[in-house]
Amino acid sequence: MSRPVDRRRFAALLAGSAAAGAVAASRGEASIRVGEVVNSGELPAREASWYRKLEANRVECQLCPQSCKVADAERGTCGVRENRGGTYFTLVHSLACSVHADPIEKKPFFHVMPGELALSYAAAGCNVECKFCQNWEISQFRPEQVRSLYLPPEALVSMAKGAKARLTAATYSEPVVFWEYVRDAAEAARKAGLAATVVSNGFIQETPLKEVLPLLRAVKVDLKSFRDTFYRDQVRGRLEPVLKSLEVIRGAGVWLEIVVLVIPTLNDSETEIRDLARWVKTNLGREVPVHFTRFHPTYRLTDLPPTPVATLERAWSVARAEGLDFAYLGNVPGHPGESTRCPACDAILVKRLGFTVLDNRLVDGACPDCHRTIPGVWR
Amino acid sequence: MSVRLTRRELAALLGGAVVSGAGASPESAGFPIRRPGVVGVAKLAPDESGATSRERALPPMTSALLAATGATDVGSAVRGLFRPSDVVGIKLNCLGGRRLSPRPEVVEALVAVLEQGGVERRRIILFDRSSRELERAGFAVRRAGDGPLCFGTDNDYESRPTESGSIGSCFARLVTETCTALVGFGVVKDHDLAGVSASLKNWYGVIHNPNKYHDNQCDPYVADVVRHPIIADKLRLTVLDGVTAQCQGGPAYRPDGVFPLARLAVTTDPVAADLWAWRVIDAERVRRGMPTLEAAGRPPRFVATAARAGLGIGDPARLEEVDA
Numbered sequence: 250m251s252r253p254v255d256r257r258r259f260a261a262l263l264a265g266s267a268a269a270g271a272v273a274a275s276r277g278e279a280s281i282r283v284g285e286v287v288n289s290g291e292l293p294a295r296e297a298s299w300y301r302k303l304e305a306n307r308v309e310c311q312l313c314p315q316s317c318k319v320a321d322a323e324r325g326t327c328g329v330r331e332n333r334g335g336t337y338f339t340l341v342h343s344l345a346c347s348v349h350a351d352p353i354e355k356k357p358f359f360h361v362m363p364g365e366l367a368l369s370y371a372a373a374g375c376n377v378e379c380k381f382c383q384n385w386e387i388s389q390f391r392p393e394q395v396r397s398l399y400l401p402p403e404a405l406v407s408m409a410k411g412a413k414a415r416l417t418a419a420t421y422s423e424p425v426v427f428w429e430y431v432r433d434a435a436e437a438a439r440k441a442g443l444a445a446t447v448v449s450n451g452f453i454q455e456t457p458l459k460e461v462l463p464l465l466r467a468v469k470v471d472l473k474s475f476r477d478t479f480y481r482d483q484v485r486g487r488l489e490p491v492l493k494s495l496e497v498i499r500g501a502g503v504w505l506e507i508v509v510l511v512i513p514t515l516n517d518s519e520t521e522i523r524d525l526a527r528w529v530k531t532n533l534g535r536e537v538p539v540h541f542t543r544f545h546p547t548y549r550l551t552d553l554p555p556t557p558v559a560t561l562e563r564a565w566s567v568a569r570a571e572g573l574d575f576a577y578l579g580n581v582p583g584h585p586g587e588s589t590r591c592p593a594c595d596a597i598l599v600k601r602l603g604f605t606v607l608d609n610r611l612v613d614g615a616c617p618d619c620h621r622t623i624p625g626v627w628r
Numbered sequence: 629m630s631v632r633l634t635r636r637e638l639a640a641l642l643g644g645a646v647v648s649g650a651g652a653s654p655e656s657a658g659f660p661i662r663r664p665g666v667v668g669v670a671k672l673a674p675d676e677s678g679a680t681s682r683e684r685a686l687p688p689m690t691s692a693l694l695a696a697t698g699a700t701d702v703g704s705a706v707r708g709l710f711r712p713s714d715v716v717g718i719k720l721n722c723l724g725g726r727r728l729s730p731r732p733e734v735v736e737a738l739v740a741v742l743e744q745g746g747v748e749r750r751r752i753i754l755f756d757r758s759s760r761e762l763e764r765a766g767f768a769v770r771r772a773g774d775g776p777l778c779f780g781t782d783n784d785y786e787s788r789p790t791e792s793g794s795i796g797s798c799f800a801r802l803v804t805e806t807c808t809a810l811v812g813f814g815v816v817k818d819h820d821l822a823g824v825s826a827s828l829k830n831w832y833g834v835i836h837n838p839n840k841y842h843d844n845q846c847d848p849y850v851a852d853v854v855r856h857p858i859i860a861d862k863l864r865l866t867v868l869d870g871v872t873a874q875c876q877g878g879p880a881y882r883p884d885g886v887f888p889l890a891r892l893a894v895t896t897d898p899v900a901a902d903l904w905a906w907r908v909i910d911a912e913r914v915r916r917g918m919p920t921l922e923a924a925g926r927p928p929r930f931v932a933t934a935a936r937a938g939l940g941i942g943d944p945a946r947l948e949e950v951d952a
Contacts, residue, residue, distance in 0.1 A: 305877060307820065317842075320820035322723060322880030328839035378840050380796065385789075389837050393758070394783045485840065549789055549796040 283404045287344060287397045294338035297330055298429050299457045306335035313376045313425050313453050314490040326485075327426040328391040329374035340392050341372035341427045345400040347387060350412035352604040356420060356448050357579055358506055359589055360538055360625025361467045363599050364606040367446060368409035371421035372430060373397065376452055377486040379473065380549035381512060388422040389548075402430070402437035409443055416466075420448035428457055435464035444626065451494035452486050458497055466626050467504035470495055474509075474516040475525035483515060483550075492528070499533045504626045507537060508579065511556050511564055512544040522564045526571035535574045536624045541565055541586075542579030558584070593621040660864050661697045661708040664897045665941035667904045668695025670952040672734070672871055673890040680871060685737035685892070689867075691952035692894035693741060696865075706745020709864045709896070710809050716747055717807030718776075720756045721814040721830045722765035728881040729765035730813050730869040734892065738813065738867055739776050750775035755802055757833040758782055785836045793852035793937075797835035804858050812866040812898060816889060816905045818878035822846040823921045823928030824909060825879045827866045827901035828854050828939075850930035854898065855937040866901040868893040873905075875912040887912050894952075899940025902931050903947045 287293075299312040306321040310330060317325035319332045329341045350366045358367075373395045375388035382388055387395055400408070409417055417438045419431045424447050435445035444466035451470040462468075470491065474480060477488040498505045507529065511517050522541075529537055541564040543556045561578050565586050568576035578586030582603035589599040596618045600608040610617050614627040670688030674680045690702055699705035710716055718738070722729040735754060743749050752775055756762050759769045759780035770778045781800035789796045803810065812830050819825035821842050828850045832838035841849035854860060870891040877885035889908060895901045906928055910920045921927050935942025 306880075306882075318820075320878070320880065321882070323820070323842075324839050326839055326842065328837070378837070389840070391836075391839065394785075394836060549791065 283399055283401065285399045287399055293343070293399070294331070294333070294340050295342045295429065297337040297339045298432075299454070300330075300337040302335055306332070308332050308335065308337045310337065311454055312428060312457050314487060315376055315452075316454075324391070325376075327374045327376045327423075329372065329426050339427065339429055341374060341397075342430045342433070343399055343401040344372050344392055344397040344427075344430075345370045345405070346373045346392070346395045346397040347371040347421045348398065348400065348405075348408065350409075350414050351418070352606075353416055353418070353446075354601060354604040354606065356418055356446065356469050357508065357540055357542075357577075357604075358446065358467055358469055359540070359577055359599065359601075360506065360575070360623070360627075361446065361504060362415060362444065362626060362628065363609050363611075365416060366412060366414035367416035367418040368405065368412055368414040368443075369418040369420045370400070370405060370434070371419070371424075372427040373422060374426040375423035375450075376426050377423070377450060377484045379484050381483070381510065381544060381546075382548045383545075384421050385548040402434040405434050406437045406441045406443060409438070410441065414443070416444045416446055418446045418448060423452075424449050425453045425457075428453070428461065432461045432464065435461065439464055450484075450486070451491040451498075453490070453494055455493065455497055458494055459501070462498065462501040462503050465503050467506070468498050469506045469508060470498070471508050471510065472525065475521050475528065476516065479516055483512075492532075495533055499537070504624075505533065505537055506540065508540045508542055509564070510542050510544050511561055512550070513553050513556055513560065515553070517556070517560050517564070519563065519567055522567045523571060526568040526573055526576075530572050535572050537573070538575035538577060539568055539573055540577040540579045541568070543581055545580070562586070589623070591616040591619060591621050591623065594619040598623060659708060660710075660896070661699070661705070662896050663696065663698060665900050665946045666696060666698070666897065666948045666950060667893050667895040667900050668692040668697075668950050668952045669904070670695070670892045670894075671890055672892040673888070674871055680731060680733050682733045682736040682740065685731075685734045686740055688892045688952065689734070689737040689741050689894070692867075692892050693865075695950040695952035696894040696896060702741055702745050706742055706747060710742070710745075710747050712746055712748075714747065714809040715751050715753065715807050716742065716809045716811060717753045717755055717802060718811040718813050719803075719830055719833060720754060720762065720765070720767070721825070721833065722756045722761040722767070723879055724815065724817065724874075724881045725764050726766050728815055728817060728872065728874055728878075728886065730815060730867075731871060732766045734869045734871065735767075735813060738811070748775070750777075752776035753802065753807065754778040755800075756780055757800075781834065789836075790856070790858075792856035793848060795835070795841055795849055795852045795856075797837050797853070799836075799856070799858050800834045803834045803862075807862065809864050810859065810862040811864060812901075814866075814868055814901075816868050816870040816873035816891075816893075816908060818874055818876050818885060818909055818921075819846075819928075820878060821926070822850065822930065823926045824902055824906050824931075826868055826905035827898045828930060828934055829902075831859055834859070845926055845929050847929040848933045851934035851937050851939065854934060854939055860939065863898060864896065866895050866898045868901055868905060870905075870908070873908065873912070875909045875916070876918065897940035899931060899934045899942050900947055901940075902928060902934075903942065903944055904949060906931065907944070907947070
């Protein structure tokens with residue numbers, strides 16, 4: 250997982266940007282300087298964009314399918330949205346608990362500007378609780394429990410430019426819970442000529458998703474299983490809303506990639522992988538990349554071994570046999586399944602080693618050998 | 629991964645009473661004193677200005693403690709609950725701010741009683757999940773000095789989560805490492821989701837992720853938090869400040885939901901404490917012509933779950949309210 254941002258490094262990245270030293274002007278943030286570390290003190294709060302008021306100062310969150318009904322002074326499941334006297338606030342707008350310039354391959358996006366950097370950021374919190382969460386130290390804590398930086402959208406964009414990143418990526422924790430920040434950062438990125446991307450669990454209501462999609466160039470969704478029981482037992486979520494989100498993203502014309510973390514005994518059966526691949530092909534299209542990545546024991550799931558490579562290879566083979574054009578292996582550096590092959594002539598088009606692009610033979614988004622167009626966001 | 633069984637859970641599984649039965653004397657109960665189902669209740673009304681004081685709270689605190697423990701004097705009661713070497717953590721519930729949190733002067737009365745019984749002030753720590761909430765409720769944060777110390781656990785949690793039933797949480801290190809004995813000190817109030825927030829629900833404040841455990845009326849999560857050995861093995865006493873209580877609109881303070889209960893409750897049974905709170909909240913709701921919590925669709929179901937886990941008495945028929 251990405252460590253919380255280092256102050257010295259942050260200062261170096263921010264140095265020279267127009268945002269450095271600027272004082273936030275918006276209400277509630279007037280005393281906080283850009284780049285300032287915000288601890289457990291008073292958090293800047295902004296009214297949430299997606300909720301409705303109920304009787305007796307209660308509210309119903311309309312951001313994610315948890316649809317939390319929240320009493321006064323309480324928070325939703327995410328832990329980052331709070332009812333204050335009948336008005337619902339997000340406590341994490343512009344509060345980044347992790348910031349790092351990562352290769353886009355780390356997200357992973359394999360069909361989005363190979364080899365480019367994405368200024369990746371996160372705020373604390375998550376709307377589900379995966380027992381296998383790799384980033385639980387930020388996703389499963391409330392904002393006052395982690396160290397965060399005040400980093401409004403314009404400063405984020407300045408930081409990206411300073412790092413020579415052509416993309417931004419809302420990632421690490423769960424962008425759905427800081428969706429207003431994602432929206433505003435994506436808008437700022439677009440104005441600056443950067444491509445905004447999101448790495449999400451897809452557990453979001455349709456309205457907020459549709460409102461932000463036009464600002465995004467690409468979305469990666471973690472499809473954690475193709476079984477609702479898994480979602481309920483291991484994730485504290487549900488499968489159906491995630492499938493709906495995948496269809497909405499695809500329908501909006503935003504580039505989509507899917508990651509499936511394959512966990513021994515829990516979601517690794519051939520039947521489940523086959524069902525998943527068939528659904529993707531039928532409902533999203535064969536050209537949607539699906540990454541099968543390796544599980545490592547962590548958080549509350551420490552009694553299972555890392556996924557055997559053979560299990561991943563079996564999933565990879567099943568997906569390809571079912572007709573998906575772009576199946577990948579993840580978290581197995583050096584495996585041939587990391588590279589992009591032409592679905593027509595099988596030539597290697599983008600050769601990768603871990604997050605590093607060793608060779609990119611694409612020419613204007615097409616195979617140089619057979620001229621087959623390869624779908625993606627290549628520039 | 630499941631937690632190991634506590635002695636109490638093992639006893640429950642074997643079919644015996646968790647500890648000695650209701651009404652048992654402290655002598656027969658061993659150490660620490662356990663009197664399942666017994667709640668000592670004393671009157672504690674504020675003065676005409678609505679205020680109270682440590683001196684005013686001291687007699688009812690003492691008598692309620694004696695009623696709860698069955699002891700004949702403060703020394704016996706306190707020694708039956710705490711060892712001189714104990715570091716006693718008193719978990720307050722300050723979410724409701726100054727108007728619906730344990731009153732500092734009532735808490736001071738408990739500290740005085742403990743001190744009278746041989747617990748040194750410097751070995752007492754008043755705490756809640758954040759220093760900010762403590763201050764908002766009128767407590768002065770003290771991290772050093774003669775005691776009692778008073779501060780929030782804030783971000784100081786265990787680095788790894790541990791499992792207990794359906795929950796997986798990092799517990800506050802103050803509870804896991806520093807305190808050897810615990811006291812729950814809550815208020816009597818309605819809770820929008822759980823039904824009641826008085827005794828057991830108060831312990832949500834020692835885990836890093838309480839927001840994950842509010843669905844299904846917080847059941848079985850409330851019981852799962854408290855039955856973790858980190859809490860269950862250390863919890864000796866529960867005190868409820870019922871000078872002012874709230875029968876609707878909780879957990880936040882709501883003016884039209886509060887009422888002057890003018891009671892102080894003390895018990896060694898954290899489940900019975902919630903049963904008692906449930907009873908008085910329902911009584912006020914009925915008096916106002918409101919539906920009971922059960923009729924309103926949010927009975928505190930975690931009470932029965934906690935009883936099944938061996939944490940105390942969940943059967944209303946076995947609740948023994950002893951007027952002090």
